[in-house]
Amino acid sequence: MEGIQRIGVYTSGGDAPGMNACVRAVVRTAYAHDIEVVGIRRGYEGMIDSDFVEMTPRSVSNILQKGGTVLKSARSDRFRTPEGRAVAAENLTEMGINALVAIGGDGSMRGATLLNQEHGISVVGCPGTIDNDLYGTDETIGYDTAMNTAIENIDRIRDTADAHNRLFLIEVMGRDAGFIALNCGIGGGAELVLIPENQSDLKEVKKQIFGLMSSHARSSIVVVAEGDQLGGAQRIADALKNDPKFDFIDLRVCILGHTQRGGSPTARDRVLASRFGVAAVEALIEGHTNVMVGLIGGEIKMTPMKNVWSRSKSIDYELINLTKMLS
Ligand code: F6P
DSSP states (O other): OOOOSEEEEEEOSSOOTTHHHHHHHHHHHHHHTTOEEEEETTHHHHHHTTOEEEEOTTTTTTOTTOSSOTTOOOOOSGGGSHHHHHHHHHHHHHTTEEEEEEEESHHHHHHHHHHHHHHOOEEEEEEBOTTOOOTTOSOOBTHHHHHHHHHHHHHHHHHHHHHHTOEEEEEEOOSSOOHHHHHHHHHTTOSEEEOTTSOOOHHHHHHHHHHHHHHHOSOEEEEEETTOTTOOHHHHHHHHHTOGGGTTOOEEEEEOGGGGTOSOOOHHHHHHHHHHHHHHHHHHHTTOOSEEEEEETTEEEEEEHHHHHHSOOOOOHHHHHHHHHHO
């Protein structure tokens, strides 16, 4: 690499609590090495629209503890085309940006790879998504906060469920992955957990729920990942409601949805995000490109960007057995 002129930093895809801590760390680390940083608003959309903002160590004061992302985020259809990416690359060059730190999920990493391959811009990624479904890191920015938010809500629902002896189907986020559901299921004491990685059979699920409610004569909580193969909590609830065998069950659905994306990041997410931000800038300075920094076995490691979006991270199947044993 010819040397870094200016670093561009952006957040892209679904926002995640802790992204601001990462932006702050990128800016402050770069300035500590006398490198300027430009913030790119709204991810790849902003790159195409030249939505740039100068960032300084002082401009990132007081954002560490804030949820959302001060740089805003977007999912960009225009960037999916080579023409869109060419405009983005031209705009970056005009701003003197020849290195990027991308903070986001698999789509963001894929976009960064394309910029590198097609236009030679150095890129390093920081994993940021509440879903935790990124290969190359044990944990992503926002995952811990999202889990804590979900568990806090599950606890609250448990109180009211118990008061009325109700069955609650609680849907948590996770379009393609069950990390949040599985771990919140364990942490929230769910009687049953349904995740996308596991074959869900409606007949079997109904049998389990029937067993739970008829033998317990008390409340039960089923945690359902948004991307569960049966189509989510509402679909399952509808199937139960349409079956007279379940008439004896008082059933409610609660979809936690985007509540899990907001809020102040936990201490764990703040530290993780800060470590990633520092590591990403240091990686660029050392001449690395097309890699994502991640936490593997407690240490910061780099993984080729291509592996991040072409491989999938497996859930811990042992945890499924754990949910069964503990319910
Ligand atoms: O960020 C990941 C995620 O929260 C998924 O769990 C969810 O399916 C999706 O984003 C929702 O995206 P949007 O906010 O664009 O509806």
